[in-house]
Amino acid sequence: MKTVIAEKPSVAREIAALLGAVDKSDGYYSGNGYFVTWAFGHLIALGMPSDYGISGFGVEYLPIIPNPFVLTVRKIKLEGKYIDDKNAVRQLKVIERLFKNSTEIIIATDAGREGELIFRYIYEYLGIEKPLKRLWISSLTEKAICTGFENLKEGSEFEGLYHAARARSRADWLVGINASQALNVAAGQGIYSLGRVQTPTLAMICRRFLENKAFVVKPYFQIELQHNKQFVSFTSRSKNRWETRREAQQVWNSIERNGSAEVVSVDTKTVTEQPPLLFDLTGLQKEANKLLNLSADETLKIAQLLYEKQFITYPRTGSRYIPEDVWADIPKLINGLKVREKYHCAELVLKSGGLNKRILNDLRVTDHHGLLVTEKVPSSLSAKESAIYDLIAFRLLEAVSEVCIKNVTTAELQVLHHDFYIKGSSVVEPGWRAVKGDFNNKDSSLDVEINSVIVELPELKAGDILKIKSGTILEKQTRPPSLFTEASLLGAMEQAGNDIEDKDARGVLKGIGIGTPATRAAIIETLFNREYIVRNKKSLVPTDKGLQVYELVKDFNIADVAMTAQWELALRNIELGNLDAALFQKDLEEYSTVITKELLQSELNKQPDILCPRCKENYLSVKEKFVKCKGENCGWIQFRMICGIQLSLCEIEKLVNYGRTDLIKGMKSKSGKNFDAFIVLDEDGKSSFEFKVKDK
Known part of the structure; x- marks a missing residue:
């Protein structure tokens, strides 16, 4: 008998049906030479300090450097105490019995770092050695599962992935446990936590918030002129900015008396907008936050449900491309979308004379390719599920469509000695923009940034005299740095390495973010749960508690994006076999000792001295x-x-x-x-x- 272990019961049920394991028992299916069982996510985790005989927050125990690390059954909190999860214990006994009665184990947990760790911790905890095979698939459709079982991989091929996952788990434990306990000792009251990715993310939010608050808003004024030529109305705007309305008014009075503007130069360029690439998880979360106001965590949960229902491919992907062997399926996927009226543009995409192969790149595909729909098209979904599915489906149609071609015109005007400008654009070939019929939105994923609003202009040439129909003085303000939304924070986490000040470090870490597509949503949710940040409409704002922690750690390496990005780079190298996980762990142990000492010497709860406004005597x-x-x-x-x-x-x-x-x-x-x-x-x-x- 062979045992197949999936990550969730729903996935195990699909696999069992396809393998002919139709006999249902408590905790598994059996039949046709297979046992098919499941985990409930992480059944086994790294032990807590109490598992090493350490209780309370005694400074004498810090730093805690386990040797070796202990694995324990998942805990739940009951009446203030942590106890073994009874459901986890029961399922582990089932898994242990099946492993012992098997000749081979097939790993069918999610095909990624966390999925690999879920199985490996169970395997290590039970201590049962059997030959391992790996099911590595990007969707849960019947076709994908059957093809995957026909092409099972050797478990040894994923040793690097396992070592990286275990190194990440231990790193988070060493930094999180020691830094958090040291901070709580220093505070003396309240509950605080720090983390390898959590703390630099909090630092980014706090830094942006303080920059926003400290920004001094200054008013300025511009002049906008209205023109008409060849029955087309359009506007021009002053290049100059005036600090007071009085100055702007004086200029406008002169312009009004003059009554006309001369066209100095006209420049028209043909701009090609490449279609956007497919979504990776972070891109999907950013778009869902901007358009649907969904949190990153909500988007991930909805995408996971769509994946388990076999409507989309594996969502926890960090790639926006597909490999050569998937390209042949693209026309079938688009053809399947035609059955739904809302995707009527799919017919036009197929008839456009060839699909755009911009998303085809074997070298840019990591563990999984970019997000795709499957051949199984949903007929009924909840409102939120439907909205996320639509984002993925329309993005596929856009990604394989032709380029959008626009003419972009910039004209320079002069009125007296004041300079004005006109910007406009017109669509020559709609291309991928025709999928949604939206020509005015600028997509952050595009290679070319142009004026996003379509403004039709009449024919203009140098020397033309344009009459001024009317004018308006525009009152504006300088803008402070925008507060983070979840969408912009996800982008900042993804591109953290690009913003590092040190030039050499930036060159090495460019493109290395903090966290992974699969974990960033959980990091943001942790900051909410710790009461470090709150939502103010769409903006993420630190609480006093969050600012308090930031002020304490802002100069420490634990809040440094560069160090966290270096750790992420190290984890990638461990996965590729270019770095020994033991060396990485040794560095983390040394760092944990340093940060623990620094935090124990800090003062967290020092309050500002503010005199009472009534008695003027007491603080x-x-x-x-x-x-x-x-x-x-x-x-x-x-x-x-x-x-x-x-x-x-x-x-x-x-x-x-x-x-x-x-x-x-x-x-x-x-x-x-x-x-x-x-x-x-x-x-x-x-x-x-x-x-x-x-x-x-």
């Missing part, structure tokens, strides 16, 4: 829900949650020290309406709202 005590005077006879208190907005520590300081906060946006009245206001204090320390006076 304030800052709590999570309120701030109050430490003086027994004063009694001044200010609650931090006001109309749905939590006042940050920075806003509390401004309120008390200067009598007012900055403009706070997005507060909600009792009737549910949003409003913006300043919070101000009077001489007695009572707070009230002050509303911004709008210009007439």
Whole structure:
């Protein structure tokens, strides 16, 4: 008998049916020479400090460097204590019995780093040595599974993948456990955590937030002119910016008296927009966050469901290309989409005279190719599942379509001695843009960035005199660095190595992100669960707790994107067999010792000294829900949650020290309406709202 072990019961059920293992038992299927069983994700994990006889947060135990690492059954928390998960224990006994009664084990967990680790930890924990084969497939369709079993790979081919997965697991344990426990010892109260990827991600969010807050917004003014030629209306805009409305008004008065503008130069270029590549997981998560407002974690869960229902290929991919042997299936996939009315453009794509092979690249495919739909087209899905499926399906149709060709025109004008410009574009060949009929959205994946709005212009040439129908003074403001959304944060994590300041390090680490496509969503969710960040509409904003941790660790290597990117590079090299996992672990052990010592010497809970606005004698005590005077006879208190907005520590300081906060946006009245206001204090320390006076 051969035992096949899948990652989940649903996958095991599909495999068992195709193998003819139709007899259902407790925890497995059997028949036709096969046992087919399953895990429930990670049944086995690295032991916690208590498994090494360490309890509490005693400084005498730090750093904890296991030798050897201990594997334990998955734990669950019950009445404040961690105990073995009974379901995990029961399933492990089933797996152990089947392994003992088998001549061969076929690994059918998800074909990736985490899937490999799930099986290998079970295999190592049980200590049963049998010949290993590997099912390596990119979709769960009947065809893919049958083809996979006809071409099983030797388990030894994936030793590098296993060593990289185990090294990642141990690295996260060494840094996370030691740094978190050291931080909790230093804090003396509260629950804090640090992590190999979690902390540099928090640092990116906090740094951007502080840059945004510190940015001084300055108003500026531009002039926009309206023209008409050959029955086409269009506008031009001043190149200059004026600091005051008065200056802009004086210029406009002169221009209005002049009444016309001269065309100085006209430049028209033909621009070719290549179609976007297929989605990898990070790209799908970014697009779903921007268009559907779905979190990265939600998108991954929905994509995983679509994969298990056999509608899409393996979602945890880091590639946007396909190999040569998959190309022959592309016309079949597109042909299958034609049965749904919403994909009527599939017919046009097939008839366009040849599919674009831009996504075909064997060298750019990693463990799995870019996201594709399968030949099994869904007839009924939930709203969110349908939306994610549509993103993947339409992206496939776009990716194999022809290029979009546009004419982009830039004209320079002069009015008196002031320079103006006009930009416009027109579509020559719609190409891939015709799939959705959308010609105005700029896609971050495109190779060419052009003016994204289609503006038709009349024929213009140098020397033309254009009459000025009217003019408008545009009031604008300089923009601070944008706060991260989940989409932009995923992009920053993916491209972290590109932004490293050190030139040599940037050359080595370019294209190396922090985390992997499969883990980035979980990292962001961890920051939410730790109460380090919150959502403010679409933006990710650090809490006081998150800023507190950032201020403590911002100068340590644990918050350094460069170091984390170097670790990710090392893990890749371990997988490829170019680096010994033992050397990597030794480096992490040494680093864990250093960061533990640094954190134990730090002060986390040092609060700013803010004098009470009422008594002017005692300092304030800052709590999570309120701030109050430490003086027994004063009694001044200010609650931090006001109309749905939590006042940050920075806003509390401004309120008390200067009598007012900055403009706070997005507060909600009792009737549910949003409003913006300043919070101000009077001489007695009572707070009230002050509303911004709008210009007439």
